[in-house]
Amino acid sequence: MSASPDEIKILILNPNSSASMTEGMQKSISTLNLPDNITLTYYTAPSSSPASINDGADVQLSASVVLNDLGSSSSSLLQNHDAVLVCCFSIHPLVTKLTEYASSNLTSSLSVTGIFESSLLTSLSLLTSPSRKWGIVTTGKFWESHLTSGVKDFLGQSQPSQNEKFAGVETTGLNAGDFHGDIPQSVIDAKLAEATRRLLKRGDVECVVMGCAGMAGLEEIIRRVAVEEYGEERGRKVMVVDGVRAGVGLLGEMVRWRRMFSQ
Known part of the structure; x- marks a missing residue:
């Protein structure tokens, strides 16, 4: 989590394995005039995840692959961020699963939403x-x-x-x-x-x-x-x-609201 009380670290999570799609998201976000206290990290799912999520089976497989990856070598990613944006335009299980994981395993809160x-x-x-x-x-x-x-x-x-x-x-x-x-x-x-x-x-x-x-x-x-x-x-x-741009803006506010209204 953020060392500074004002710093906000957001993980931009692409659940498919397309690096070019992650680059496209990064290019889109780069046009935003973000506050200096917001830091972004980009994650692309491993190659075992679909390169393009086109149906319900792809949604479920991508969720399984990412959860397995984050639960092993990449687990520190969640611990080192205040928020996660799941960048698949679907009712993606990762939004719920990562929220549940954070509630059960992280000492601090984690704001999670999808695009x-x-x-x-x-x-x-x-x-x-x-x-x-x-x-x-x-x-x-x-x-x-x-x-x-x-x-x-x-x-x-x-x-x-x-x-x-x-x-x-x-x-x-x-x-x-x-x-x-x-x-x-x-x-x-x-x-x-x-x-x-x-x-x-x-x-x-x-x-x-x-x-x-x-x-x-x-x-x-x-x-x-x-x-x-x-x-x-x-x-x-x-x-x-x-x-993607809307999600970054919303997560910044979600983290601030959580800090404002939590004990």
Whole structure:
């Protein structure tokens, strides 16, 4: 944990084994004007974890690999940090598991959240009226039901009920690895634009969440489509939420709140 009472050490945890995706997150975070007291460390899962997390089996395998690694040679990582950001846009077991581990094994508290959770909370805080909505553009078909159910569970909402502020999930048909792979950028841009357009047509969408850590840096594609769909004035006001950046900001506050409100 931090030696100074004001220092905040955050572990940016990539549960897949793609070093290029971790580098993309680091590049995105580097644009933030972070306070001098926040220190970031980056972790990429071992090679036995999937290079791209594309479905429920990949989510579970990545959690198992990371927990095994952190419980052995990398165990000091948790002890030396105040917070952990799980960088997989899913209802990832590591958020709960690392919170439970910290409660049972660490002498000091550890704030843990994921980019899914931080994106949801950030989007809700940014909506400017009850009629405005937020939604998610993400990768493959699996995530439509996974994320829709996850939103309702996180908010304590019964599954059949309708959430008037949530516009839903639209998918590109790509997987996370494609954003840092061999697929031409023009194809990626076109698929992201199509998914964004479908989401914006669902209503008065004010926040669009990039539902994949691999999308970092592609905000302008979404903003361009927003202007095309909603017009210049309204389209420019659509906010594009990067879960990695949102998570870093939220964790900084979580650590401060925990110190403020704990004995």
